[in-house]
Amino acid sequence: MVKKVGVAILGLGVVGGGTYKTLVEHHDFYLKTQKVDITVQLVLDLSKERMDELGVPQECRATSIEEVLANPQVDIVVETIGGIGAAKNFVQAALREGKTVVTSNKELICKYSHELEDMAKRKGCGLYYEASCVGGVPIIRTLLDGLQANRIEKMMGIVNGTTNYILTKMSNGGANYEETLKEAQRLGFAEFDPTNDVEGFDSTYKLSILSSMAFHTKVPYMNIFREGITGLSGEDIAYGKEMGYTLKLLAIGKQSEKGIEARVHPTFIPSSHPLAGVNDSFNAVYLTGDTVEDIMLYGRGAGALPTASAVVSDVIHAATHSDIKYSTFKNKETAERGVKFVADFSSAYYLRLSVEDRAGALAKISGIFAKYGISLVEVVQKGKTNDKEEPKVLLIIITHQTTERAVNHAVAKINETELATVDALIRVEK
């Protein structure tokens, strides 16, 4: 019993093109292994060149969204345009027509999943977005239908390939941020305007989607603490390495009795941690559940084919399941009330200070940490700064677990002393 399913693809960029190729080349394979006959009925893209390049037949080239939605052969609409302009309008229009939507659009899902899921539910169609997070890694399906026996307590993810590529190069070569970014741009690992990646926005969207699923409640991206990698110095990466830490841009979500904590920032993790070995443009998500304990999913977080793998897996899932089971927030009503977000989170900290080479300076600084209840794990003197007239002592401090507020207070107080300045602050996770 073979099921026939027609697909339309909106947007033939990297992911859309990969999806088109994958569906066309695997047609017979899916027929055989999944008993489903999936054909691309229509493709919508402004670029004729791109259509030619991919060999899209003339009869499959749509000229408007209306043409796509009016076609009764189109059961599933794949949206791979990105952003929240046309993409949002098209997805809403498709759902209104009762077409199932598969999208790779993290910003759209992060910002509008609630209303889109409501629309899908009303119309009895599906809304799938595995490809919106961590490329080919089926992390969303795993959270929904693989780890559902668990209360997820903690999630730590390397969910952005561009920044992981830059940090890996900085860790290996000691080059600085600006140089490494330029190299990444030359090689196509970073965009011309890299803000979305390097400032952590992209990771924030993904953390919002994933932690919402993991914690069974909406985690709005506005509630996520965010710090990018633009301020990092190769110096700190090297010092951390010597002390057994690797620097990664982590998306961290935690749920406890205190509430939900969600944050994206450069983080030192022990170099023996499985996430420390996730290099270059690879991504990974490390989860801790109350039943499964620790688990990690690792793979390509981006790229035409890996992301197409997620899009097409959603298409096959939608085509072979009559159940619509992708509504994330079964407990939406309860969830939207009374969820507490922890702003003053706990962490350990790495700090780099330049300190006047004067008797009593260290005692003064230690005193300030003590005053704010911060105890220190390690204090290492790293020689003198390059400042010729008045060389200063370079000090690396690693603290025990404390709070963001306490550290910020201590840093402000230290800077006030005029004995020392805090030149770098990096959070540390164990």
Next chain:
Amino acid sequence: MVKKVGVAILGLGVVGGGTYKTLVEHHDFYLKTQKVDITVQLVLDLSKERMDELGVPQECRATSIEEVLANPQVDIVVETIGGIGAAKNFVQAALREGKTVVTSNKELICKYSHELEDMAKRKGCGLYYEASCVGGVPIIRTLLDGLQANRIEKMMGIVNGTTNYILTKMSNGGANYEETLKEAQRLGFAEFDPTNDVEGFDSTYKLSILSSMAFHTKVPYMNIFREGITGLSGEDIAYGKEMGYTLKLLAIGKQSEKGIEARVHPTFIPSSHPLAGVNDSFNAVYLTGDTVEDIMLYGRGAGALPTASAVVSDVIHAATHSDIKYSTFKNKETAERGVKFVADFSSAYYLRLSVEDRAGALAKISGIFAKYGISLVEVVQKGKTNDKEEPKVLLIIITHQTTERAVNHAVAKINETELATVDALIRVEK
């Protein structure tokens, strides 16, 4: 709309006990997050003590399988007995009654999945076995419903915790196999009779199940090449380490135009490979698909709660899906004919030889390798053997990719020369 589901658990061992605890403790959590009211109706176990220990209420204690199957409140039967004696009879009886079965039994599924799936299909009930492979890691669901867009080309798994624990200790401490096994037994990481684990049978069962799913055709365990870890020496692990390799017991499956290749044996992999960092009793599966490229799933391969996570996820899946979608071999008819299994597989090899300290010996040996078309990547002399009367030269050789047959011929020929003996042979994967 809450669905009510009754569960019976057969066998309260490690996994059965973990499953009981997980279901009882998470009852309200599943009600809230999954909208399903799962209650343990009956438990069947010979040990009254174990029932007491877990606090199973009197009215939930069954005394026979007939009692369990006759109970109309029991929708799902969880089998956590293991082996193919009572477990097989009970699972068959449950399916005959039209009860959905969730099992953690790898031997049963490996050997009888075909007939059990046929029974389930005839009766319109489900057969689920996520917990049979790699404990809490949802590898089966991922293969069925996460990577289905892919032709899986290669699978490499560390799927047995006992052997990975032993090999990790041997790699770190340099202790020999016998000592390490004893320590593992003392700590509960190895059974009193460890044959099933250390000889690779357990890995073979799991590889049979996983590669059957990955390659969409039955891969019978009899077709899997198997070599255990009992013959390994700490010496080779140390030499390999120096040369940049880590030793793991890998379950390897490959599919290409030549056919399917499935094998379980100790394997050197580059120490930079993500699998090389999978230590102690952790497990992982590394997959290569034609679309997703490389992906790895990592987690606890055994233990009461991690395995219960898989059992309970199956229970929830069965309870919340009306689709019965667990039949592995949609293309069974085609699959059972014409599948070719590659016996003479290709690999690179690590060889340790003791060679007479005589002119021309190395030339002779090199000549034998050349005769069988085997080219060498590295030849390293490691000093002399301890043999006082007639010390021999210790030689480590790493070959390029060649075939099992060629290497076996070459080894036999070298041993015939009386100039040298091959004392260790370990396959190498890149």
